[in-house]
Amino acid sequence: MKAVTQTNIEELTRLFKGKVRDVYEADGNRLLLVATDRISAFDVVFSEGIPEKGQVLTRISNKWFGMINQIPNHLISTTPQRELPFLAHYPELKDRAVLVKKLKRLDVECVARGYLFGSAWKEYQEKEEVCGIQLPPGMKQAERLPRPIFTPATKAASGHDENVSFEECINIVGEEETVRTMKEISLEIYSWAHNLLWAQGIILSDTKFEYGVDEKGKIYLIDEVLTPDSSRFWSIKTYRIGTSPPNYDKQFIRDYLETLDWDKRPPAPPLPQEIIEKTIARYKEIEEIICSI
């Protein structure tokens, strides 16, 4: 199967091309979100795609959106070819495109973490705290936190996202009450999903949510949810405190990149076929686990 790294729907206007998704305007209040097979690491997009990754991500998100009842979500249709019949001319979009409510995005990446890893581990080693949250001394990499924490980050227009404090979030979003809801819901969904995945032998280390509001100020869960692109999943079998556990997310590609002499700036180095195949196999493995919940 060939990777779909570009889309061009002539009948619609493309509003945005993200690292992974192409966003089209369906009409004044609906968007068509198309997950391509593009993959990025360190915020740099590779020229090779990962065949079928877009469908895997879309199916995983759709599955979670169907189960999450803590908050309304942006989904209108997971079969947009019914609402937009001309999509039949684009068979490569099957299982990649969803029709969603067009909302005003709240520009904070809502990260919930149950384990000390990644940027949180780095920050902890410097000052024993993460996003202004004090943590016990002597914790090790990948160790479970006393309780899940909310570690929001700015959605940087370019470059890397930056961790911010709760107070800075209020400045960005404008309303303390909204940020409180974002925090509460993120932690609630994180813990709920953590428990469901635990029963399947998977540890949900951390995950990122995005929210949007409609014209009445009602808050919705948007974008993608609990996918390998937005989350760090580990297998309970291979999890060890003090290590970097093997995972189902992009860490796999990141680890490969660390073996290269690449400064993490564009252009991205070529991805070997072997890495592409191993990556899609991992994505499909976690899809099967999530879709069997």
Ligand SMILES: Nc1ncnc2c1ncn2[C@@H]1O[C@H](COP(=O)(O)OP(=O)(O)OP(=O)(O)O)[C@@H](O)[C@H]1O
């Ligand atoms: N319902 C929605 N209404 C408005 N915007 C949305 C909605 N759902 C998702 N989005 C936005 O659509 C884009 C999806 O593209 P993609 O995930 O590829 O972006 P990205 O590369 O992660 O870029 P960004 O850093 O802006 O998130 C994101 O910017 C996301 O915030």
Ligand SMILES: [Mg+2]
């Ligand atoms: Mg995104």
